[in-house]
Amino acid sequence: MDGLNYSGTKVQFAVSMMIVLYFVLAFYPKYFGGGQEIIPFSLYNLYSMVPGDYNKMDLLVKDDCGVEKYLFYKNKDLNSIERKYYLRKLNDIRNIYNSRKHIDLDVDSEILRDIEGEVYLVKMTGDYIKTLDEGTFDTEIITRIK
Amino acid sequence: MRKIFNLFWSKPSYGNQSIFDTNHSFEKGYFLISLFYFFVLYLCFQSFTFNSQLPSWSEIINSQAYFMPQWGSGWLTILEWPSAVRFVYIFFLITALLGVVFWSRSRIIRALVALGLFQYLSLISSFGYADHFLTMMSFAAIMFVLLPNKKTKTYKPDFLKVIFGLQAIILTTYSISGIYKMIGLAKQLKRGVSSALSSNGMTLHSSKTSYFSGNEYFLQNYLIDYPGYWIPTLQVGGIFIELLSIFFLFKIGLHRIWGLILIIFHLAIAMSVGPDFSFHTLMIALFILFSPFGSDRYDLMNDVKLLTKKKASN
Numbered sequence: 001m002d003g004l005n006y007s008g009t010k011v012q013f014a015v016s017m018m019i020v021l022y023f024v025l026a027f028y029p030k031y032f033g034g035g036q037e038i039i040p041f042s043l044y045n046l047y048s049m050v051p052g053d054y055n056k057m058d059l060l061v062k063d064d065c066g067v068e069k070y071l072f073y074k075n076k077d078l079n080s081i082e083r084k085y086y087l088r089k090l091n092d093i094r095n096i097y098n099s100r101k102h103i104d105l106d107v108d109s110e111i112l113r114d115i116e117g118e119v120y121l122v123k124m125t126g127d128y129i130k131t132l133d134e135g136t137f138d139t140e141i142i143t144r145i146k
Numbered sequence: 147m148r149k150i151f152n153l154f155w156s157k158p159s160y161g162n163q164s165i166f167d168t169n170h171s172f173e174k175g176y177f178l179i180s181l182f183y184f185f186v187l188y189l190c191f192q193s194f195t196f197n198s199q200l201p202s203w204s205e206i207i208n209s210q211a212y213f214m215p216q217w218g219s220g221w222l223t224i225l226e227w228p229s230a231v232r233f234v235y236i237f238f239l240i241t242a243l244l245g246v247v248f249w250s251r252s253r254i255i256r257a258l259v260a261l262g263l264f265q266y267l268s269l270i271s272s273f274g275y276a277d278h279f280l281t282m283m284s285f286a287a288i289m290f291v292l293l294p295n296k297k298t299k300t301y302k303p304d305f306l307k308v309i310f311g312l313q314a315i316i317l318t319t320y321s322i323s324g325i326y327k328m329i330g331l332a333k334q335l336k337r338g339v340s341s342a343l344s345s346n347g348m349t350l351h352s353s354k355t356s357y358f359s360g361n362e363y364f365l366q367n368y369l370i371d372y373p374g375y376w377i378p379t380l381q382v383g384g385i386f387i388e389l390l391s392i393f394f395l396f397k398i399g400l401h402r403i404w405g406l407i408l409i410i411f412h413l414a415i416a417m418s419v420g421p422d423f424s425f426h427t428l429m430i431a432l433f434i435l436f437s438p439f440g441s442d443r444y445d446l447m448n449d450v451k452l453l454t455k456k457k458a459s460n
Binding site for chain 2: 009011012013014015016018019022023026037038039040041042044045046047048049050051052054073074075076078079080081082083084085086087088089110113128129131132133
């Protein structure tokens, strides 16, 4: 290749800086940004710990015929966007409830607007394997929402 | 700092020759980047269909109420929602098509491809949680904006340096992820709770992913029904694969073998724990499994033979 002298070119400098920038932006949210990742730089701690017992919030919906269904758990009617959205909202609700021991949900909020029937906020606790294998977990009704 | 950079760029060699000085590497690298831009178009193609892991365009149009913008997609709120979504899709399509044709001719086109892909990733990641399966592809597109101008004197070596820089990021990412998993393992051992060394460690990961996704994974029942030491062996093996990746960056002759190991690693994850990194696997295939560096012919068995010969001669 014509014996080219490639040391110290602008591209080499730019690539070096990009590598540094990549890792700065990837680490920043973990230590300074409250854990909210800056896309497209993902966090590295996914799956770093084996999960223990879980403690989740969900909405238990009873329709007019008395059929019970959860908003998130085993709800095959949700598309991928709805699953992500409800998961996020339910995690936010759990975090608020855990810190204040009280929660007020607006019945006109996005999460409740389209749900018909009686709606209860429930706390689900259990072991992921038993929940998957046997469908067993403990529930505690926190409050009736509507 | 400068010394570290110079050391970094002077170290990679294969057969006593700098990897940035070989014509066959350049030819392969050029072809691989052409393929990369095709894969971006292919991803765009998938975004218009209904059979991929990507959310469908119609679901997105119907999901305005769930929109929680990321930093890259906040501007969408100033437009009428369906038009804004269609704009992102059309922009992605046009830039992906331009990328396939003109990537080698214009830095502006490559920057537009990176922007189109990034906007699409921002959009689909703006409904509660970010998606991770396109991050490496997006970053590769950003990295390729740096590919040199054809008229520069150092075009070919600089071209290869951009690819090597991307390899560095890919492999380091795995190693850092492995380090966090080792730290997690140490913390959980100290606390005396289930860890990667427990016979149900991977089963817990698998059932947790299942809880969130609602899907069942190919090996999930085996993990539940046959707990034993084979589970932590697999899990710790996976952690070591991640951890050791960085060491293979400068082992040029082993790039392809390590690329195959990483792909098998992702396949095992998809079969047992669930996360689908198939688009990420394409990046591993392009830039590690089919690495442009090393031997001038693609033959994994030959790479193994060369490795064993080298060891014997040492």
